[in-house]
Amino acid sequence: MDVSIDESSAIPVYRQLVQQVVRAVLDGQLANPDPLPTIRQLAADLDITPATVAKVYQILEGATIIATAGRRGTFVHEQAREHAMRYLRHEMQNQFREFLGEQIANGIPPAELKRFVLTELADFTRRKP
Amino acid sequence: MIQSISVAILQILALSWMGYASLDIMRKQTMAKNMPWVLEHPDFLRRHHRADSRWLVSLSAVCIALVVAGPWVFPTILVVHVKNAAILAVVSVLCVVHPLQEKRIGDSIPKMMQRSASLRKRSTGDYAPKWLRWSADGAFAAMCLAFGVTFLVGSVPTSFALAVGISIAVAAVSMGWGRWAAISEKSPHFQQVRMVSDKDLSENYRRFAVRLMLILQLYIVGFLALILVFQIQGTPLVQNPFQDMLANWLGEANGHPPVLSYAQYDVVLSLATIPLFLYIPFNQAFADIRKIDLLGLVQKETP
Numbered sequence: 001m002d003v004s005i006d007e008s009s010a011i012p013v014y015r016q017l018v019q020q021v022v023r024a025v026l027d028g029q030l031a032n033p034d035p036l037p038t039i040r041q042l043a044a045d046l047d048i049t050p051a052t053v054a055k056v057y058q059i060l061e062g063a064t065i066i067a068t069a070g071r072r073g074t075f076v077h078e079q080a081r082e083h084a085m086r087y088l089r090h091e092m093q094n095q096f097r098e099f100l101g102e103q104i105a106n107g108i109p110p111a112e113l114k115r116f117v118l119t120e121l122a123d124f125t126r127r128k129p
Numbered sequence: 130m131i132q133s134i135s136v137a138i139l140q141i142l143a144l145s146w147m148g149y150a151s152l153d154i155m156r157k158q159t160m161a162k163n164m165p166w167v168l169e170h171p172d173f174l175r176r177h178h179r180a181d182s183r184w185l186v187s188l189s190a191v192c193i194a195l196v197v198a199g200p201w202v203f204p205t206i207l208v209v210h211v212k213n214a215a216i217l218a219v220v221s222v223l224c225v226v227h228p229l230q231e232k233r234i235g236d237s238i239p240k241m242m243q244r245s246a247s248l249r250k251r252s253t254g255d256y257a258p259k260w261l262r263w264s265a266d267g268a269f270a271a272m273c274l275a276f277g278v279t280f281l282v283g284s285v286p287t288s289f290a291l292a293v294g295i296s297i298a299v300a301a302v303s304m305g306w307g308r309w310a311a312i313s314e315k316s317p318h319f320q321q322v323r324m325v326s327d328k329d330l331s332e333n334y335r336r337f338a339v340r341l342m343l344i345l346q347l348y349i350v351g352f353l354a355l356i357l358v359f360q361i362q363g364t365p366l367v368q369n370p371f372q373d374m375l376a377n378w379l380g381e382a383n384g385h386p387p388v389l390s391y392a393q394y395d396v397v398l399s400l401a402t403i404p405l406f407l408y409i410p411f412n413q414a415f416a417d418i419r420k421i422d423l424l425g426l427v428q429k430e431t432p
Contacts, residue, residue, distance in 0.1 A: 001248050002245045002247050002248065003248055004245035005244055005245070007240065007242045008243075021248070024248070036250060037247075037248060038313055040314070041250070041312070042248075044314050045247070046244050046245075047162070047240055073250065
């Protein structure tokens with residue numbers, strides 16, 4: 001499978017790559033024991049610094065979605081799917097907390113925030129086929 | 130001496146031809162950084178579509194002049210020494226000048242905003258058949274073992290073992306690096322030029338580079354095995370100045386005279402490498418990239 005980056009996006013390149021690998025694991029496009037390219041290879045092919053790819057691998061390894069087996073390289077973890085789902089929930093929680101924190105700091109009362117979130121969620125669910 | 134000079138000139142010309150083709154590949158690699166941008170800037174492309182070969186041509190001419198004039202001016206110097214020193218100096222200069230030139234031009238081309246790459250891990254196995262990989266690595270391991278054993282049982286002198294040991298270490302590092310670079314590094318990749326050729330140019334290039342490295346490994350093993358066989362029989366194949374220096378340093382006595390003098394050995398080695406240098410630019414992997422006409426592309430794009 002291919003990964004792509006968009007440098008004009010507001011999302012940092014390393015997060016774009018993490019998101020694509022996580023999505024590929026959840027979609028079943030990547031599964032244990034698929035090997036991943038070396039840091040050098042991916043960095044050269046995408047024309048980004050090896051440090052960026054190293055950061056991506058570090059995040060994915062920290063979430064136990066991938067595992068490094070010494071000289072054999074980096075592989076998709078045995079329980080990558082479960083861990084990818086857990087990672088997504090964790091990310092969602094972090095982003096949601098950040099959003100809530102910003103709105104409360106902006107002076108929006110928690111009760112109004114709650115009403116807003118519930119209304120938006122209901123609207124979204126109704127619109128989604 | 131005339132024979133040595135003629136072979137040295139032929140070798141320099143073959144190397145220059147290979148160097149010229151390599152400069153063309155490097156320039157096209159630089160341009161492939163962002164082909165849409167390059168095509169939108171025809172003036173830039175017209176200025177840089179061809180690699181600057183002035184350094185290569187003038188330094189090759191200096192090399193030939195040194196090889197021809199050196200032994201006449203200094204009769205005690207061997208042609209092989211002049212040639213090797215001159216080639217080493219020229220290659221060192223070109224290895225600094227051209228990457229810097231390409232970097233300067235590459236830096237003026239903006240990166241493409243959207244880029245993609247495969248998540249498939251590349252390995253030697255993708256580009257060379259199993260039998261070639263196993264025979265190259267197996268032969269290399271067997272050769273290391275043979276040299277180790279013959280040295281330990283005292284069949285070869287220490288100076289020989291040291292000189293060959295250093296050659297093996299240099300070969301192992303160079304071959305290993307060559308293979309790694311062919312697989313990991315960005316090889317000429319012209320995804321953007323697929324409008325010209327449907328072939329996957331970078332994969333062709335990698336296949337060629339990896340196989341060349343493995344064949345060179347077999348060639349080096351065969352050559353070192355030949356040297357070892359001659360040495361075990363008590364008659365060294367070649368009088369290697371480095372080995373002589375080590376023998377003097379270790380206080381070893383000179384044995385039998387060698388089968389080939391260093392000059393004769395260099396002529397044989399040069400004659401063996403000239404066809405390779407001449408062939409490489411014509412190889413499909415190089416030729417596919419070299420036949421891309423960048424100026425023709427911009428003319429097609431511009432009505």
